[in-house]
Amino acid sequence: MEASRTTVSISIELALEPIVSFDVFIEELTAALTQSGMSFEARENGRITEGEFEAGRVIAWKPGELIQLQWHQADWETEEATYVEMRFEPINGGTRATLEHRGWGGLLGGPGELTGWFARTVAAPFLQATSPREFGSWLTDRRARRPSGAQSRDIYREPLYHYPNFRVILQELALSRDDYLIEVGCGGGAMLSEALNSGCRAAAVDHSPDMVQLAREVNHDAVAEGRLEVIQASAEHLPFADAAFTCAAMTGVLGFLPDPVAALRELRRVLVEGGRIVVLGSDPALKGTPAAPEPMASHLRFYEDDEFQQLAVEAGFAKAIVVRRDLEPFARQVGVPEEHLALFAGPGTSFLLAQKS
Numbered sequence: 410m411e412a413s414r415t416t417v418s419i420s421i422e423l424a425l426e427p428i429v430s431f432d433v434f435i436e437e438l439t440a441a442l443t444q445s446g447m448s449f450e451a452r453e454n455g456r457i458t459e460g461e462f463e464a465g466r467v468i469a470w471k472p473g474e475l476i477q478l479q480w481h482q483a484d485w486e487t488e489e490a491t492y493v494e495m496r497f498e499p500i501n502g503g504t505r506a507t508l509e510h511r512g513w514g515g516l517l518g519g520p521g522e523l524t525g526w527f528a529r530t531v532a533a534p535f536l537q538a539t540s541p542r543e544f545g546s547w548l549t550d551r552r553a554r555r556p557s558g559a560q561s562r563d564i565y566r567e568p569l570y571h572y573p574n575f576r577v578i579l580q581e582l583a584l585s586r587d588d589y590l591i592e593v594g595c596g597g598g599a600m601l602s603e604a605l606n607s608g609c610r611a612a613a614v615d616h617s618p619d620m621v622q623l624a625r626e627v628n629h630d631a632v633a634e635g636r637l638e639v640i641q642a643s644a645e646h647l648p649f650a651d652a653a654f655t656c657a658a659m660t661g662v663l664g665f666l667p668d669p670v671a672a673l674r675e676l677r678r679v680l681v682e683g684g685r686i687v688v689l690g691s692d693p694a695l696k697g698t699p700a701a702p703e704p705m706a707s708h709l710r711f712y713e714d715d716e717f718q719q720l721a722v723e724a725g726f727a728k729a730i731v732v733r734r735d736l737e738p739f740a741r742q743v744g745v746p747e748e749h750l751a752l753f754a755g756p757g758t759s760f761l762l763a764q765k766s
């Protein structure tokens with residue numbers, strides 16, 4: 410081993426076949442790199458680029474087995490090349506996935522610096538990522554606050570347990586062909602799909618790229634016909650003109666918003682005079698139940714009915730009331746299994762009904 414050149418290696422054992430591990434890993438890695446501003450052409454001779462700079466190039470591509478990259482970690486020393494290998498080896502019916510970076514450290518100037526680099530940029534982020542706070546936050550994002558990955562896409566494609574909320578919202582909105590609906594935090598677009606049956610037009614935003622893509626897929630025909638657009642955007646900055654919509658809906662989102670008043674104000678801005686809005690509440694009684702389990706519960710904000718109404722008033726909705734609706738009949742209607750109907754019984758679920766005037 411040269412003084413400051415070494416192999417950095419990390420591995421994990423997965424209860425998946427190598428070919429499946431490979432595919433899932435590549436999909437997630439590509440998405441994560443894209444989010445951090447890098448692009449990865451995941452194929453033979455593909456490149457990894459960061460802006461104009463080529464950080465890596467695929468020199469071996471064997472699906473289900475391995476990927477090798479030639480890696481250039483520095484744009485000021487373009488000759489400095491190292492090698493990254495990602496291996497997927499079968500073990501006990503599963504896979505050991507290993508990421509190994511060879512020849513690392515040549516630009517670091519000494520073993521002490523190498524130790525410092527490893528401690529600060531590899532070990533510390535790894536420990537943070539697996540700490541209770543960060544891991545809980547990651548899981549909250551992954552499953553609900555900004556859903557991503559195949560499992561979340563499956564869940565939000567048809568979120569059976571959310572349909573009772575959708576039904577209440579749609580009943581309250583009583584959509585017609587003349588309506589133009591905006592939904593904020595549309596997830597996989599399941600409620601949009603029901604809303605569009607009224608003949609209305611709609612637009613939706615979600616800040617999760619996976620959910621935007623899914624909502625477009627689920628409502629493919631409406632998107633193709635120009636009756637629906639789904640845009641990646643945040644609730645606090647809606648990419649629409651003032652007074653564009655006749656009505657608005659938001660469900661399963663309120664508790665995740667750091668500034669709910671800003672989001673409601675933004676919704677009010679894009680509504681016409683007289684435009685109506687229905688928003689599902691974030692009831693403290695749900696904390697820790699299957700509707701808001703940990704770790705989500707600790708990352709959600711909850712509002713009593715009077716606080717919820719106050720948010721709308723602060724956002725400028727003069728006519729705002731919070732009502733309680735019984736979800737159980739809707740749960741039966743949409744086919745929630747008998748043994749889970751009890752989840753929908755109780756004092757009713759809170760919804761904000763408001764109008765811009």
Ligand SMILES: C[S@@+](CC[C@H](N)C(=O)[O-])C[C@H]1O[C@@H](n2cnc3c(N)ncnc32)[C@H](O)[C@@H]1O
Nearest residue numbers: 553554555594595596615616617643644660661
């Ligand atoms: C629990 S999911 C609910 C999805 C869908 N409305 C449903 O009921 O099935 C919350 C959704 O809101 C989105 N979301 C959360 N905060 C958001 C924000 N500030 N701006 C835009 N979307 C947001 C998430 O990405 C996620 O898709």
